[in-house]
Amino acid sequence: MDNILEVSGLRKRYKGFALKDVSFAVPRGTIMGLIGPNGAGKTTVVKLIMNLIRRQAGRVEVFGLDNLRHEPEVKSRIGFVYDTPCFPPDISLLRIKSALAPFYPAWNENLFRRLLEEFELPAKKKFKALSHGMKMKFALALALAHEAELVLMDEPTAGLDPVFRQELLGKLSGLIQDERKSVLFSSHITTDLEKIADHITFIHEGAVVFSSAKDEILESWGLVKAGSRDIEVSDIPGLKGYRTGAFGLEALTSDVAAARRRLGPKAVYDRASLEDIMYFISKGNGHA
Amino acid sequence: MKIIISNASPDPIYEQIVRQVKSQIINGELEEGAALPSIRKLAQELQISVITTKRAYDELEREGFIDTVGGKGTFVAVQNKELLREKKMKLVEEKLAAAVAEARLLGIGHKALREMMRLLYEEEE
Numbered sequence: 182m183d184n185i186l187e188v189s190g191l192r193k194r195y196k197g198f199a200l201k202d203v204s205f206a207v208p209r210g211t212i213m214g215l216i217g218p219n220g221a222g223k224t225t226v227v228k229l230i231m232n233l234i235r236r237q238a239g240r241v242e243v244f245g246l247d248n249l250r251h252e253p254e255v256k257s258r259i260g261f262v263y264d265t266p267c268f269p270p271d272i273s274l275l276r277i278k279s280a281l282a283p284f285y286p287a288w289n290e291n292l293f294r295r296l297l298e299e300f301e302l303p304a305k306k307k308f309k310a311l312s313h314g315m316k317m318k319f320a321l322a323l324a325l326a327h328e329a330e331l332v333l334m335d336e337p338t339a340g341l342d343p344v345f346r347q348e349l350l351g352k353l354s355g356l357i358q359d360e361r362k363s364v365l366f367s368s369h370i371t372t373d374l375e376k377i378a379d380h381i382t383f384i385h386e387g388a389v390v391f392s393s394a395k396d397e398i399l400e401s402w403g404l405v406k407a408g409s410r411d412i413e414v415s416d417i418p419g420l421k422g423y424r425t426g427a428f429g430l431e432a433l434t435s436d437v438a439a440a441r442r443r444l445g446p447k448a449v450y451d452r453a454s455l456e457d458i459m460y461f462i463s464k465g466n467g468h469a
Numbered sequence: 470m471k472i473i474i475s476n477a478s479p480d481p482i483y484e485q486i487v488r489q490v491k492s493q494i495i496n497g498e499l500e501e502g503a504a505l506p507s508i509r510k511l512a513q514e515l516q517i518s519v520i521t522t523k524r525a526y527d528e529l530e531r532e533g534f535i536d537t538v539g540g541k542g543t544f545v546a547v548q549n550k551e552l553l554r555e556k557k558m559k560l561v562e563e564k565l566a567a568a569v570a571e572a573r574l575l576g577i578g579h580k581a582l583r584e585m586m587r588l589l590y591e592e593e594e
Contacts, residue, residue, distance in 0.1 A: 377512075
């Protein structure tokens with residue numbers, strides 16, 4: 182499988198925050214979730230891919246092209262959906278579309294009309310009259326209608342109701358029925374990604390903790406639970422974080438099979454969700 | 470084809486798919502040569518990762534249950550009759566084992582069980 186997006190050694194420093202050598206790749210025909218707690222650097226990564234802010238080091242290649250040197254071409258093939266879509270408030274959806282469509286060589290008017298209908302978007306209404314969910318749908322319709330090969334979304338599901346979140350996820354898995362297309366979406370709502378994502382890249386404090394196939398992570402990582410006196414935290418192989426409470430100890434390991442071999446019946450072993458992983462890595466190193 | 474994924478099951482999703490497809494092939498619900506959905510279609514339908522469905526199909530192919538014909542799709546493999554019979558025998562054995570275990574719990578003896586089976590056989594005829 183070749184990669185539709187390759188990010189390597191990305192660096193960006195702000196006051197009090199730094200992106201440290203972020204590298205990952207999105208294969209064609211797959212959905213990647215970019216997860217991490219608020220402030221981890223997800224949006225910074227997305228903005229660097231779109232060249233909305235200047236990088237200090239590193240490379241971004243989209244469709245095998247450098248995103249700075251080939252910026253117009255790269256952008257015309259990306260469908261970008263920002264967490265709060267921004268269009269002129271006093272203009273109707275149809276007029277926004279007419280203003281934008283000429284920028285995209287692959288614009289598909291029929292597809293756009295179909296999506297308007299499917300998403301029940303009021304074409305003649307002004308942008309500002311739309312609810313947040315409707316604005317997201319409109320941004321998504323624009324992104325899909327220019328036949329984007331890479332759909333890039335920053336927190337698309339934040340603030341959406343479950344009905345539309347499901348609809349959106351369905352659309353995304355529909356998109357990769359075409360195996361040349363891919364989706365990269367950042368989210369802190371991990372349950373969305375737990376379902377459909379093929380790969381997960383987890384960022385914490387500006388650095389990549391892991392970037393691998395979701396199934397691999399969910400199969401090898403796990404939770405170890407035991408009475409506080411039954412095991413020593415330091416005995417847990419692959420320890421990634423833990424918390425202790427009045428009644429026991431709960432720890433995250435990247436190798437639950439090894440933990441089971443070493444500790445046997447002294448502990449209980451559970452599957453770890455992406456949310457557990459996010460919690461323990463960012464918070465779990467002491468008391469609950 | 471019918472596939473039901475349980476998130477509460479301790480088995481990984483790809484294994485659940487493998488098991489269900491296999492049993493449908495063995496019991497004849499999926500016939501030789503029947504077309505299976507593509508890995509992408511199946512992933513979309515089940516709302517799971519394409520990597521998971523691909524892994525399930527790879528496993529089924531390795532065990533000889535399905536064939537992927539490049540450019541055409543994935544089909545239930547033409548089964549080696551002997552092999553299929555063996556697999557079905559195994560299925561019968563498993564079910565009998567379950568019946569025996571149940572009978573033991575109730576204290577039904579070997580003889581009574583055989584008598585039950587004889588009656589069942591005669592009913593069929």
